[in-house]
Amino acid sequence: MPYRLDGHSQPDLPQSHYLDNRIYTDPVVFETEKKTILTDSWRFVCHASELQKAFDYRLVRVAGHELVLIKGEDETIRAFYNTCAHRGARLLRQPAGNLEGGRMTCFYHLWSFDNRGRCLTVSQPSGYKDSSVRRESTGLKEVRLDSVFDLVFVCLDDEAGSLRDFLGDSLIEAMRVPFGSASLEVFHLHRSEIQCNWKLFVETNCEGYHELLHLLNRNTAVSQQEYRSRQWRMHENGHLSFDPAKISYDKLDYAERAEGLLPGMEPNGHAVVNLFPDVMLNCRSTVIRIDSLIPVSPGKTILECRGLGVAGDSQSVRDMRIDHHNEVWGPTGVNLAEDIWAVQTQMQNMKEGSSRFSVIAREEEGPMSDGSLRNFYAEWSRITNLQPHHVEV
Amino acid sequence: MTDNSRDTLIQLLHLSARYLDDSNHTSFLELFTKDGEYLISSYAPELADKMIWMRRSRDELEDRLAAVNEHEWEIAGIEQTRVLSVDVVSVTDNSARSSSSFSLFHTDAEGRSELYAVGRYEDEWAATKSVWLLSRREVQLKTRLLKLLSPLPV
Numbered sequence A: 001m002p003y004r005l006d007g008h009s010q011p012d013l014p015q016s017h018y019l020d021n022r023i024y025t026d027p028v029v030f031e032t033e034k035k036t037i038l039t040d041s042w043r044f045v046c047h048a049s050e051l052q053k054a055f056d057y058r059l060v061r062v063a064g065h066e067l068v069l070i071k072g073e074d075e076t077i078r079a080f081y082n083t084c085a086h087r088g089a090r091l092l093r094q095p096a097g098n099l100e101g102g103r104m105t106c107f108y109h110l111w112s113f114d115n116r117g118r119c120l121t122v123s124q125p126s127g128y129k130d131s132s133v134r135r136e137s138t139g140l141k142e143v144r145l146d147s148v149f150d151l152v153f154v155c156l157d158d159e160a161g162s163l164r165d166f167l168g169d170s171l172i173e174a175m176r177v178p179f180g181s182a183s184l185e186v187f188h189l190h191r192s193e194i195q196c197n198w199k200l201f202v203e204t205n206c207e208g209y210h211e212l213l214h215l216l217n218r219n220t221a222v223s224q225q226e227y228r229s230r231q232w233r234m235h236e237n238g239h240l241s242f243d244p245a246k247i248s249y250d251k252l253d254y255a256e257r258a259e260g261l262l263p264g265m266e267p268n269g270h271a272v273v274n275l276f277p278d279v280m281l282n283c284r285s286t287v288i289r290i291d292s293l294i295p296v297s298p299g300k301t302i303l304e305c306r307g308l309g310v311a312g313d314s315q316s317v318r319d320m321r322i323d324h325h326n327e328v329w330g331p332t333g334v335n336l337a338e339d340i341w342a343v344q345t346q347m348q349n350m351k352e353g354s355s356r357f358s359v360i361a362r363e364e365e366g367p368m369s370d371g372s373l374r375n376f377y378a379e380w381s382r383i384t385n386l387q388p389h390h391v392e393v
Numbered sequence B: 001m002t003d004n005s006r007d008t009l010i011q012l013l014h015l016s017a018r019y020l021d022d023s024n025h026t027s028f029l030e031l032f033t034k035d036g037e038y039l040i041s042s043y044a045p046e047l048a049d050k051m052i053w054m055r056r057s058r059d060e061l062e063d064r065l066a067a068v069n070e071h072e073w074e075i076a077g078i079e080q081t082r083v084l085s086v087d088v089v090s091v092t093d094n095s096a097r098s099s100s101s102f103s104l105f106h107t108d109a110e111g112r113s114e115l116y117a118v119g120r121y122e123d124e125w126a127a128t129k130s131v132w133l134l135s136r137r138e139v140q141l142k143t144r145l146l147k148l149l150s151p152l153p154v
Helices: A027-035 A163-167 A169-180 A198-205 A209-213 A215-222 A315-328 A336-351 A371-384 B005-021 B025-030 B058-066
Strands: A018-020 A043-047 A056-062 A065-071 A077-081 A096-098 A103-105 A112-114 A119-121 A142-148 A151-155 A184-194 A232-234 A240-246 A269-275 A279-284 A288-297 A300-310 A357-359 B032-044 B049-057 B079-092 B095-107 B113-128 B131-141
Touching (some): A027 A288, A043 A065, A169 A279, A184 A336, A198 A288, A315 B049, B025 B058
Antiparallel strands (some): A065 A077, A269 A279, A288 A300, B079 B095, B095 B113, B113 B131
């Protein structure tokens, strides 16, 4: 039979230009990712503004592990496994809060710990007098934490390099506007449970070809010459940035985004930075969206979306930012529902084996090149030692 | 207003649910005053604050609903059924407030039904020439982790 590109036959393309769709569905691939990329990389967990006061805490999930982030009296944010050192019970049970007296007490046997993870009390300590268990040498397991421009990251691998080495100088420079230009604050957070593999959502956030899906983008971006000249820039360690450009919001009768500009941003401006493996910083002139992912299983992912503005915004400016955020990317925005539906239909077909191969073969100057996807999978392959074009089953 | 305002408002609340179930957007919009406002909100425990998910004037909501067929929104193909309990209605002269609990079920093309969301409609009403109209509806979602995102009214 003559060769056809039909999603079932191995594409007649270079190996870097197509994907074996079992990378999305195979449980062994997912477990490998959990033990490598999702554990060894620096993972974004929150913005520093989410922990305002001393003893504020947040629970976050990284590579299946629940961690607690706590702001100390010294203004330092620290991360620990949310696990009692005694018998492994869950230490804190609310998604966020403030530790009374800076103290955490396990509900099971009442061992307590301070905000730096040091053990304060071991209940009925006389029972341990003949063992090595001592309060002074007991504590919570701390996890490496660092931040850049108030974006807080953790790394579960004690041996991995620094956050700054992971991000690299060129990417940090690409993030400087607006993240390094003002004190920012999270004003919105929502989560969506997506029935798809995490990489499928990463792909929607780092390729411009799918903008054809969105009515809004067809009218405001794809039709513009300036947009079509934008390039994806590859940075060290799989990170990406997308050249800044102006968007024609007027073509959809949206208000011009010239008021309440974020510091350093131009009217109707747009810039994107993708942090490997799974974070997108999407900056428009008046509002920032941060997408991060919590991979749960091969076919289930939690998408966490944040909206950011300038700390201390007036109520009217904040309301405007909320509206601009919601219009496109909020949980009721016009684009997000389309992205999620698209990746869920992909996953359904891949799960059933109705689609065995995907093509990432676009080679062109401009935003619709698949070079950004090939860049992602080159890094993915380097870290996992798996081949994206062929999964051994 | 007449003594039967309470009954009228309860009837209108049930109609508002039925109009959305039937995708009868024109009739749904006619329930609002010209300067009416529609909001969807949800509490985010992570930030200990109420998140506004949607805030649109009646006209902006009309624009959104008119664009349904131009977008690729899965919700447009889903059958919806709202079960409503009107819990509180208080009438004062030409204005009123009501609070209703709702459950929204989705039925897909294969006939599978499942609970989509629960929450409350917190409504403010204004009476003009003996007609009650919604001046503000705030949908307070208790369900935050939605399996399907919707740009349409809940």
